[in-house]
Amino acid sequence: MRQSPGPGSLDDPSLQSKKLPLPGEAVICPLTTNLPPMSYTFLIAAPHIAQRALDRLVDTGCRVLFVESAEDPAAVADILQREPVDAVIARGLLVSRQAIFSCPTLRVISKHGVGVNNIDIAAATDRDIPVFITPAVNAQSVAEHTFGLMISVARRIASYDRDLRSGKWTRQVNGIELAGRNLGIVGFGNIGQRVAGLGLAFGMRVLAYDPVVKVAPALPSIPVYIDLGVLLPQVDVLSLHCPLTPETENLIGTKQLRLLRKGAILINTARAEVIDELALVAALAEGHLAGAGLDTFVGEPAPPGPHLVGAPNVVLTPHIGGSTTRAADAMGEMAVATALNFLRGESINPTICVNPQVLRHTVVKS
Numbered sequence: 001m002r003q004s005p006g007p008g009s010l011d012d013p014s015l016q017s018k019k020l021p022l023p024g025e026a027v028i029c030p031l032t033t034n035l036p037p038m039s040y041t042f043l044i045a046a047p048h049i050a051q052r053a054l055d056r057l058v059d060t061g062c063r064v065l066f067v068e069s070a071e072d073p074a075a076v077a078d079i080l081q082r083e084p085v086d087a088v089i090a091r092g093l094l095v096s097r098q099a100i101f102s103c104p105t106l107r108v109i110s111k112h113g114v115g116v117n118n119i120d121i122a123a124a125t126d127r128d129i130p131v132f133i134t135p136a137v138n139a140q141s142v143a144e145h146t147f148g149l150m151i152s153v154a155r156r157i158a159s160y161d162r163d164l165r166s167g168k169w170t171r172q173v174n175g176i177e178l179a180g181r182n183l184g185i186v187g188f189g190n191i192g193q194r195v196a197g198l199g200l201a202f203g204m205r206v207l208a209y210d211p212v213v214k215v216a217p218a219l220p221s222i223p224v225y226i227d228l229g230v231l232l233p234q235v236d237v238l239s240l241h242c243p244l245t246p247e248t249e250n251l252i253g254t255k256q257l258r259l260l261r262k263g264a265i266l267i268n269t270a271r272a273e274v275i276d277e278l279a280l281v282a283a284l285a286e287g288h289l290a291g292a293g294l295d296t297f298v299g300e301p302a303p304p305g306p307h308l309v310g311a312p313n314v315v316l317t318p319h320i321g322g323s324t325t326r327a328a329d330a331m332g333e334m335a336v337a338t339a340l341n342f343l344r345g346e347s348i349n350p351t352i353c354v355n356p357q358v359l360r361h362t363v364v365k366s
Contacts, residue, residue, distance in 0.1 A: 001065055001066070001067065001068060001078075001079050001083075039060070039061040039062055039063065040062050040063070040086040040087060040340075040343050041062065041063045041064075041065065041083065041084055041085050041086050041087075041105075042057055042062050042063070042064050042065065042085070042086065042087045042088075042089060042336075042339070043065045043066075043067075043076070043079055043080065043083070043085045043087070043088045043089070044064060044065065044066045044067070044089045044091075045067055045075070045076050045088055045089060045090050045091050045092075045093045045095065046066065046067060046070050046089075046091040046092070046093070046112070047066055047067060047068065047069065047070055048066065049066075049089065049112070049332045049336075050328050050329040050331075050332030050333060052329060052332070052333055053329075053332030053333045053335070053336040054332075056333070056336055056337070056340075057336060057340075060340065065079060065083060065085070067079065067093065070091065070092065070093065070301060071301050072093070073093060073094050075093055076088070076090075076093050076094065076095050076096075076099050077094075077096055077098055077099035077102065080099045080100075080102050080103035080106065081099075081102040081103070083103070084103075084105040085103050085105060085106055086105055086106065086107050086108070086343060087106075087107065087108045087109070087110065087339040087340075087342075087343060088106065088108075088109045088110070089110050089111075089112055089332075089335050089336065089339065090109055090110065090111045090112060090116075090118070090119055091112050091113070092118060092300070092301065092319070093118065094118050095109060095118060095119040095120065096120055096123070097120040097122070097123035100120060100123040100124055100127060100129065101123060101127065106127070106129060107129060107342070107343060108129060108130055108132070108339050108342045108343060109124055109129060109130070109131045109132070110131075110132045110133075110134075110335040110336070110338050110339040110342075111131065111132065111133045111134065111335065112134065112331045112332060112335045113133065113134060113138065113322060113331060114133045114134065114135050114138075114243070115243065115244065115270075115271055116131060116133065116354055117244040117271060117273070119131055121354060121355055124355060124358075125355045125357065125358055128358045129358065130342065130348075130353050130355060130356075130358050130359060131353065131354045131355055132335070132338045132339070132342070132348075132352050132353050132354075133352055133353075133354060134330070134331045134334040134335050134338070134352070135189075135190060135352060136190045137327060137330035137331050137334055138321075138322035138324075138327035138328075138330070138331055139190040139191045139194050140194055140327070141321065141322045141323070141324040141326070141327035142191045142194075142241075142269050142321040142322050142327075143191055143194035143195045143197075143198060144198075144324075145269060145295065145317070145320065145321040145322075146191075146195050146198075146239055146241075146267055146269050146293075146321070147195070147198050147202075149267050149269070149293025149294075149295065149315055149317065150178065150237060150239070150265065150267050150293060151178070152293060152315045153265050153267070153290070153291040153292065153293045153313070153314075153315050154175065154176040154177070154178055154237075154265060154290075154291075155175045155176070156172075156174065156175065156291075156313075157315075158315045159312060159313075176263075176265070176290065178199075178202045178203070178204055178237070179202055179203035179204065180203060180204070180205075181204050181205070181236035181237055182204070182205045182206075182207060182234050182235050182236045182237070182261075183195075183196070183199040183204040183205065183206045183207070183235070183236070183237045183239065184207050184208070184209065184231050184232065184234065184235030184237065184238045184239070185199075185206065185207070185208040185209070185239050185241060186208075186209050186210075186228070186231075186238065186239070186240045186241060186242050186251070186252075186274075187209075187210060187240065187241035187242030187243070187270065188208040188209070188210035188213040188216060188224055188241075189210075189213065189241065191241045191269075192208060192210070192239075192241040193216050193218065193219060195239055195241065196208065196216070196219055196222055197218075197219065200219075204237070206219075206222050207222065207223055207225065207231055207234060207235070208222055208223070208224045208225065208231070209224070209225045209226070209227075209228050209231045210224055210226075210242075211226050214226075228251070228256065229256075229259065232256055232259035232260055233259050233260070233261070234261075235260050235261060235264060236261055236263075236264055236265070237264065237265045237266075237267065238252075238260060238264060238265070238266045238267070239266075239267040239268075239269075240252070240266075240267065240268045240269070240270040240274055240275070241269065241270050242270055242274060243270070243271070244270070244271035244273050244274060248271075248274050249273050249274065250273070250274070250275070250276045251274050251275075252266075252274060252275045252276065252279075252280075253275075253276040253279045254276065254279040254282070254283075257279055257280065257283040257288065257289065258283075258288065260288070260289070262287075262288055263288075263289075263290045264288075264289055264290065265289065265290055265291050265292065265293070266280065266289055266291075266292045266293075267292070267293045267294075268292070268293070268294050268295065268296060269295040269296065269321040270296065271296055272294070272296045272297045272298045272300070273298060277298060277308075280292060281307045281308065281311070284311055284313055284314065285311075289313075290313065291313035291314060291315070292311075292313070292314050292315070293314070293315045293317075294308065294314065294315070294316055294317070295316075295317045295318075295319055295320065295321045296319050296321075297316075297319075300318070300319055301318070301319075303318075304316060338352065
């Protein structure tokens with residue numbers, strides 16, 4: 001565990017000249033006694049956060065803790081068991097039921113992003129702890145990354161790059177132009193609609209599937225289907241942008257992949273579990289799919305398995321769709337601001353709370 005050198009921390013210059021206690025002498029911990037009134041302890045479930053977000057916490061007198069490694073699945077639970085944490089800024093690490101119930105002081109969880117499949121929402125709800133997300137702020141970043149993967153797969157950019165680096169001059173006439181192709185979008189929220197706009201700019205015909213969003217006012221010409229089976233047979237490029245829920249887990253399996261046009265491309269910047277991975281590998285191996293671009297994997301941050309790593313028609317990135325400086329800054333600032341507002345009893349937007357029923361038990365200022 002690491003903590004920021006904020007007011008009252010051991011790295012605070014004002015404490016450097018203090019006399020060290022003698023053996024047996026009572027020790028008063030500066031981490032708690034020197035904090036200003038109404039200060040809070042924040043756990044950043046990652047080794048870092050945007051500087052402006054950290055500055056806001058330090059400037060308001062908060063104690064800030066960090067996990068040492070983004071690859072330690074037990075890190076959050078370990079810290080919550082022994083520290084009086086008020087708020088967790090969640091990233092990709094697991095926030096389990098055990099972790100949530102092990103910390104009696106925990107009052108709010110704020111997700112640095114929108115995917116909450118790594119947070120036990122039921123456990124948070126059982127404890128009347130709201131879980132907030134930061135919607136829309138990384139939508140442009142994810143949409144651009146989606147098209148980066150799409151172009152890389154369609155034009156085999158990663159493959160040609162590997163060939164050149166190994167001394168091969170490979171020029172094959174096998175690229176796919178996106179203009180004129182049908183782009184199918186599964187999940188027509190903030191990200192899906194931005195991907196649609198980019199698709200139109202590329203000269204693609206755009207169609208969407210979403211059982212909730214019936215029409216996008218900014219994109220009225222795009223048909224939105226409520227039956228996935230109607231969308232898929234029309235699609236040359238399928239791009240996934242739906243949240244992971246019990247209804248969307250394994251939404252795309254063997255049957256759905258077979259419905260796609262032969263030679264289709266699949267892009268996933270949503271959640272790995274939306275696709276049946278074995279069915280995807282089979283469709284790629286037998287040539288029904290021309291390729292895939294994947295930014296998310298089952299069991300991450302563990303690397304993907306050899307069946308994906310060894311596939312020459314697959315482009316892989318380590319869940320970095322929202323990892324631009326601008327998006328990371330915006331997500332960090334929003335996640336911190338939301339948690340602080342809740343702890344202070346200030347106004348809260350209930351639409352960014354994934355378990356808004358717990359807000360009924362919370363008094364907030366109007």
